[in-house]
Amino acid sequence: MAKIEPTVVTPASTEPPVSTPPPASGPAPEAMAPAAEPRKLDQLSRIEEKAARIEEKFARYEAVLTRAEASLERSAQKVDAAAGTMDFAAIRGEIAALRSRIDATPRAGTLFVTALVTAVLTVILTILVLKFGVPGLFGGLLPR
Incomplete structure (x- = not known):
């Protein structure tokens, strides 16, 4: 599409035109007026068309x-909205990970059973070492 550049036209004056008497040998003023009038109307219509095209482009x-x-x-x-939901999703993910770690830790019952088994095994192993000794280091300290 070809770009249409507006032409710069000097504004028409609002003062009435000054009439000068034509030379005696020239045409009469009545003959000049009709020829100038269509040219001015034609130029005015072209300016209005350009203004309309510019308005359409602007619109x-x-x-x-x-x-x-x-x-x-x-x-x-x-x-x-996405940024807000991403923050909540990240917090939910961290809370879920923390909850799974907490669920994986042993509870009080498990800790008591582990302590009891450890104590019983320690006592049994201590009695066996005292009774039979450690081979290569010392013999049994308790009578058989």
Whole structure:
């Protein structure tokens, strides 16, 4: 599409035109007026057409910019919503990991059973070492 550049036209003066008497040998003023009038109307209509095209272009650009602004607004809202849910998702993940670690730790009953088994095994092993000794180091200290 070819770019149409506006032409710079000097504004028409609002003062009434100054009429100068034509030379005696020239055409009569009545003959000049009709020829100048269509040319001015033609130029005015071209200016109006150019102004209308410029207004249409402006309206199209304005519509495009309005749609782009609305699209950016929607995108920004989606990003804000996603950022908010990502934070909650990360916190939920950390809480779930912490909960699984807590669930994996032994409870009080398990700790008491482990302590009791350890104590009983320690007593049994101590009695066996005292009775039979450690081979190569010392003999049994208790009578057999």
